Amino acid sequence: MKNHQKEELRSRRDFLRQSACASLGVTGLVNVLANLRLITAASAQGAGGGYKALICLFQSGGNDSNNFLVPLGDVGDFTLRSDYEAARGALALPVTDPVTGDPVLNPITPASTTAFARHFEGEAMPLGLHPSCGGIAEMFGSGELALLANVGTLSYPVPTREDYINKTVPVPLQLFSHSDQQRQWQSSVSDKPFTTGWGGRAADLLNASYTAGSKVSMSISLAGVNSFQVGTAGGVAQYAVGTNGAITLAGYGTNYDSAYNDPEDTSLGYKNSDTGRRLEAFEKIMNLTHENLLEDQYNRIIRGARATEGGIGAALTAAAVGGVDFDTHFSNAQTKLGDQLKMIAKLIAGRNALGNSRQIFFCQIGGHDTHASMLPAHSNLMAELSGALLAFRNAMKDPGLDVFDDVTTFTMSDFNRTLQANGADAGAGSDHGWGGHHLIMGGSVNGGDIYGHFPPLKTGAGLDSNNTRGQFIPETSVDQYAAVLTKWMGAGSSEIEAIFPNLPRFDDPFSVASANLGFL
């Protein structure tokens, strides 16, 4: 058994001793998490279960979800559509093509009217998805994808716009600022400076139960270092992978082919070249032990990264011979996001080589800060999102893999954008908003429905925190959204309580039916 596994499988005696010491002065999230990690480790021996992967897809820059999920219908019949057109102006997507008369948007029919109960007396409002989101609409229609309306960062529920204007309820720190709102979505804690991400905290607590044969971190990022997967000190470290596989040491060729005689069999030694000798020397240095703890830890991290490269390589090799043609599945999704999801699909296919029965992935698509020329830019973004998700769904459902029920993908973004356009011409864009719409995709998702509460789209009234702009106050918090996802991954109630310290401020997503969060 490897040392790091031994560390996880602590004995009950260790747990009792350490938690007794800790209980003398335990306060705060970090200590709660540390204690729970010990409890989980002590009780995890023998735990396991089937494979599950959670994929966070972050839409960086603030996605304009006002044009992702769009009111349909005739302006004279539906105030939702007339409010949409009045506020959006040049940004309003037409219901039909003005020349051909053909439908422009992708109409959807939710399975229930629950999302319209709060603001529309239960009357279903006709809605459609962006013209470039045909794939997403198809998956919604087949029950493989759900939508969550008007979710966002909250410190406490904000019952009315007057509560926001009169500051009677605390609101998230630095609303409308990119980096603060990105971190708050990724931490779920919007009333304190960032310390850890909720994905990282979840991994910390689930790690002991689900990584008995682990060869790689539970937290894998396809988009470099991120806040979402930052765990507590000593917890699960995030591991970054590129769209071509493990990120290897630079300067030694592709997969070290300039340094090893045979990169697939390193026992055949190093090439008789400067590059080969350089890698040999480097590896000898990294295998040294040091009395200085910092130096020794540095070497351990390098050795760990090199060992993980091997695990990733083994997973990709397994995926390549598994009978799934990833290139074909992603042939219409050769984009940055498509490439990231393709690599995630391969790592899921090679999951046995990675040895984790729970895996949390992070990927990202940028370019959503559409202050100018929003319509064409947003259309491209929606096409990239829809195409990549459809390709990923197809790969997960491929008979050679068949893990769609075990994989849940969800979106997050800095914020929604202002409903009101910032200009009157074709170059108009939208500015920073607040609550927005998101999607959850997977075989375990109760798809084909809209969850949360669809907001009225009146500006300067209803849920608008501003007098004119349409910055809608969220009615579902990130904490609630994330708690449902985390429970699906296997977190128990005490773990959810520790991962989401602000959750008790909101309606319990699991027992309060009016929260309308049963998407998993």
Add this chain to the structure above:
Amino acid sequence: MKRLAWFVVVAALIAVALFLLNWEPTHPGEPPAAAYSREAPPERRAPDDVPELTLLPVAESAAALNSSDNTPGDDISILALMVSYYGKILGGNPVGENDEITAALMGKNSKRLAFLPQDGQFLDSSGRLIDRWGTPYFFHALSGSKMEIISAGVDRKHHTEDDITSD
């Protein structure tokens, strides 16, 4: 025997009292009260004494805004300085749209500190900070401490080539 009877009576009274303390009325057809209750937000009461508005020395520099002695870049630098002071003193930049940020700089903040005078040629009738061409500035919040301040420039249209942006 009498003692036993008294004991039984007292015990029964205690049991009835405990039952009544725990009893909650229910009405026919009404579901039982949910066991879950939300944690309430901290009570926010208006302070007994609202402090007087304090005009800070930095507000004097507002006199130069949109003046012929300044360049458009100077104007933006002055505003950036005010936003920066605000962030340092109040623990983060002002948030929101132009009108909300302007109001915060003019004293609508928890410490009632004014970084801008209450009127001047830098304001429009909606209480927004405007550039020398009369167009409201666009405040682009990158983080709690970094704010881009953008003038629409001569063409009075934002997001065009002649926009002037803070560093």
